[in-house]
Amino acid sequence: MKFIDEVKIRVIAGDGGRGCVSFRREKFVPRGGPNGGNGGHGGDVVAVADPQLTTLLDLRYQKQYKAGRGQHGMGSDCHGRRGDDREIKVPVGTIIRDAATSELIGDLQASGERVIVAAGGRGGKGNAHFVSSTHRSPRFAQPGEPGQDRELEIELRLLADVGIIGLPNAGKSTLISAISAVRPKIAEYPFTTLVPNLGVVGYDDGKSFVVADIPGLIEGAHEGQGLGHKFLRHVMRTNLLIHLIDASKIDEQDPLADWKTVNRELELFDPRDARTQNF
Numbered sequence: 628m629k630f631i632d633e634v635k636i637r638v639i640a641g642d643g644g645r646g647c648v649s650f651r652r653e654k655f656v657p658r659g660g661p662n663g664g665n666g667g668h669g670g671d672v673v674a675v676a677d678p679q680l681t682t683l684l685d686l687r688y689q690k691q692y693k694a695g696r697g698q699h700g701m702g703s704d705c706h707g708r709r710g711d712d713r714e715i716k717v718p719v720g721t722i723i724r725d726a727a728t729s730e731l732i733g734d735l736q737a738s739g740e741r742v743i744v745a746a747g748g749r750g751g752k753g754n755a756h757f758v759s760s761t762h763r764s765p766r767f768a769q770p771g772e773p774g775q776d777r778e779l780e781i782e783l784r785l786l787a788d789v790g791i792i793g794l795p796n797a798g799k800s801t802l803i804s805a806i807s808a809v810r811p812k813i814a815e816y817p818f819t820t821l822v823p824n825l826g827v828v829g830y831d832d833g834k835s836f837v838v839a840d841i842p843g844l845i846e847g848a849h850e851g852q853g854l855g856h857k858f859l860r861h862v863m864r865t866n867l868l869i870h871l872i873d874a875s876k877i878d879e880q881d882p883l884a885d886w887k888t889v890n891r892e893l894e895l896f897d898p899r900d901a902r903t904q905n906f
Contacts, residue, residue: 632783632861634686635726640774641669641694641710643748646756648768649702661765662704663754669747669774670694670710676735680718681825683783694745697771700753710747720786720864726778736786744779748772782860785823787839790865792893794885797871800824803840823861839865859896868893 644666651659672694692715698707717723723733723744733742751769758765791799807826824840841862862868870889872882 631683631687632785634683634781635778636686636689636715636781637691637776637778638672638713638715638745639691639693639776640672640745640747641696642773643667643669643750643771644697644699644707644710645770646751646753646768647700647702647705648754648766650764660763661754661758662702663768664700664702664704664706665753665756666700666750666769666771667697667707667709668750669697669771670712671743671747672713672715672745672775674715674717674721674723674733674735674742674744676719676721676738676740677716678719678738680716681785682718683721683781686715686717686781694747694774696774697747697750699771700751700768704753704755706753707750709750712747715744717781718783720784722782722784724780724782726780729780732779745775745777748774784864785825785839785861786837787825787861787865788836789838789867789869790862791838791840791869791871792862792889793871794873794889797873797885799840799871802869802871803838807838859892862893863896 646666647663649661649663651662653659672692692713694713695710697710700707717735719735719738719740721733721735722731723735723742724731732744735742749772751771754765754768757767791802793799803824803826806828823842826838826840827835828838829835839861870886872886874882
């Protein structure tokens, strides 16, 4: 399966239903009063964090999500039904922003967490709502309000307890394959790992933690060199970083220099990360 961690989609909430202009029409009631019902509210578009998902692949192929329109109001004081909501399932760790303003809409960090990404329009009031002591027979009603329509930038940042970082070919994939059941591709050439790998390490008492193998970082990664900042962001949410250094070529290169290179890239990518300040 492809690892997709950035997508852009369009979400369209449902329009509110219009209010109804109606009057009672009953036998022996020649001048019945207004009884137009209200329109129903439009449905919302809602993003839901699903722990079964690990990528934004589904959103890559479906670019538009639309909620249901609210039903129009009817006579006899019957109000319109609310429009159906539309749910978008995303992985835990998903960040959602408005593409036009970069406003942060939601940061879903827990299973089942929900956020409305496009709000449905309010339903219009029927003419029965506008009856007053001075206006007994209003012949007007409100239209429904349009639902929100906007583009979203959706970004996935993996949630792992431990992140394994280092230069290409440092042995990160070998380590994660030794401590968990995940089996990433392992080879002698650089950048064998092209996407993050997640592995679960279990204890005998049933407890476990998640480890992320982050693709190799090189000098200039914060500017997009190598695999660049495409995967640097996944490092920032781990509780602990394991910096793996290849000491097998100690006569040819300085392991400390390798460590400084990767740590400098982390600091340049996110100067606020305190973990890079204490090394």
